[in-house]
Amino acid sequence: MSTIIRMSWSDVSAEVERLAARNRGKAFTEVYGIPSGGVPVATLVAPMLGLPLAETPTPGRTLIVDDLVDSGTTLRRYQRLGHHTDALWRKSASPGDLAPAATVADGWLTFPWEKDDGEPTDAVLRILQHIGEDPTRDGLLDTPRRVIKALKELTAGYAMNPATILATTFDVTHDEMIVVRDVAFSSLCEHHMLPFHGVATVGYIPAPGGRIVGLSKIPRLIECFARRLQVQERMTDQIADALVQNLDTLGVGVVLRASHSCMSMRGIGKHGEMVTSRLTGELRNDPAARAEFMGLGL
Ligand code: ZN
Numbered sequence: 001m002s003t004i005i006r007m008s009w010s011d012v013s014a015e016v017e018r019l020a021a022r023n024r025g026k027a028f029t030e031v032y033g034i035p036s037g038g039v040p041v042a043t044l045v046a047p048m049l050g051l052p053l054a055e056t057p058t059p060g061r062t063l064i065v066d067d068l069v070d071s072g073t074t075l076r077r078y079q080r081l082g083h084h085t086d087a088l089w090r091k092s093a094s095p096g097d098l099a100p101a102a103t104v105a106d107g108w109l110t111f112p113w114e115k116d117d118g119e120p121t122d123a124v125l126r127i128l129q130h131i132g133e134d135p136t137r138d139g140l141l142d143t144p145r146r147v148i149k150a151l152k153e154l155t156a157g158y159a160m161n162p163a164t165i166l167a168t169t170f171d172v173t174h175d176e177m178i179v180v181r182d183v184a185f186s187s188l189c190e191h192h193m194l195p196f197h198g199v200a201t202v203g204y205i206p207a208p209g210g211r212i213v214g215l216s217k218i219p220r221l222i223e224c225f226a227r228r229l230q231v232q233e234r235m236t237d238q239i240a241d242a243l244v245q246n247l248d249t250l251g252v253g254v255v256l257r258a259s260h261s262c263m264s265m266r267g268i269g270k271h272g273e274m275v276t277s278r279l280t281g282e283l284r285n286d287p288a289a290r291a292e293f294m295g296l297g298l
Contacts, residue, residue: 003129005107007089012112015088015103016041019065020048022101023086028063030054034074037067040113041088059083067111069094069102108136120148154188157227162242165220169211169247177289179203179253179296180218189262190229198232198258198273201297202239205282205289210248232258232276240278251281251289255297 019041032054033042042065046053054062059082069075069090075098079085087099092106108125121144128135128143135144182199189196200222206212225238236256243252255277264271277297282289 003107004126005105005109007109007111009112012040012088013044016044016048018101018103019086019088020045023063024049026063026084027061028084029061030058030063032057032062032064034064034066034078037111037113038065038087040111041065041067057083066099068105068109069099072098075099121145124148153227154186155228157224160220160224160227162221162224162238163246165217165224166213166242166246168217169213172212173209174206174212175208177203177205177283177293178212179293180215181296183219183222185222185226185256185258187226187228187230187232187235187258189260190231192262192266193229194261194265196230196232196258196260196262198256200239201255201293202243202253203283203293203296204243204247204252205250207248207250210250213247232256232260232274236276236278240280244280249281251279251283251285253277253279253283253290253293253297255294257298 023045028049028051030052031042031046031049033039042053045063045065049063051063057064057078062083064075064078064083064085066075066085066087067089069087072095075085075087076095079098085098087102089105089109090096090099090102092104108129124144124147125135128140133140135141179201180203181201183202184197184199186195186197188194202218202222221239221242225235225242236254240252240254243249243254255275257273257275259271259273275298277294279290279293283293284290
């Protein structure tokens with residue numbers, strides 16, 4: 001497992017002095033920094049050696065510098081072209097001939113010019129380290145970025161507005177219950193940020209002269225509340241409230257049935273379905289309507 005080592009500017013200056021000292025008086029006429037970490041190094045080293053920065057490196061004349069030799073692939077390419085290479089630090093596992101005098105530092109090195117404090121990907125990286133993983137291994141290198149991207153997608157509901165979703169209505173005379181059954185949804189429980197998956201059944205009775213919404217709007221409304229950090233009970237209420245507030249109805253009903261990973265994968269480790277419901281108006285008070293709706297939802 002590797003630890004994050006944050007190199008400060010004073011760490012950098014000390015290493016820059018060493019690098020300058022060991023390359024002073026040699027036959028170089030210019031300094032070139034490998035983008036992007038080598039650029040600040042070259043910028044600091046060049047004036048100390050009294051040399052200009054190279055626009056384009058010339059073999060034999062240019063000192064090529066980098067901040068860190070890791071796998072050494074880039075520096076090796078320059079070395080093969082006949083360049084002399086050096087770096088401030090190298091890993092103990094790095095090829096020793098690319099910057100033999102560089103200070104050995106193992107771990108996850110970060111430099112002042114790549115400060116990413118407060119970056120969400122940095123937080124994921126820390127979590128990976130916390131569980132004992134090595135964020136520098138191949139399969140995990142791009143994981144922090146992917147995790148943040150997935151989280152944004154899974155919480156896209158915060159940017160969706162239920163009023164907008166339900167704004168388009170049709171003027172159709174219909175006074176019977178309208179039900180959309182078993183709409184699959186996935187959400188994240190707000191206690192563990194683990195997924196819960198289930199189906200939603202949503203119904204309403206239009207008020208006399210009331211308007212109805214297109215069928216596709218109900219799944220979108222469910223999505224709007226599912227793609228947030230949730231508890232199933234609140235999600236049920238939010239769907240019902242949005243219908244009450246945005247449609248003219250005699251009653252609405254919402255039933256959610258879901259399995260929670262935080263219950264099946266951890267804790268008591270048992271599978272089971274949780275059922276939540278919310279009924280208003282006639283769907284709550286008229287026993288026949290209530291029984292009909294619950295029959296469809298369960
Ligand atoms: Zn949970």
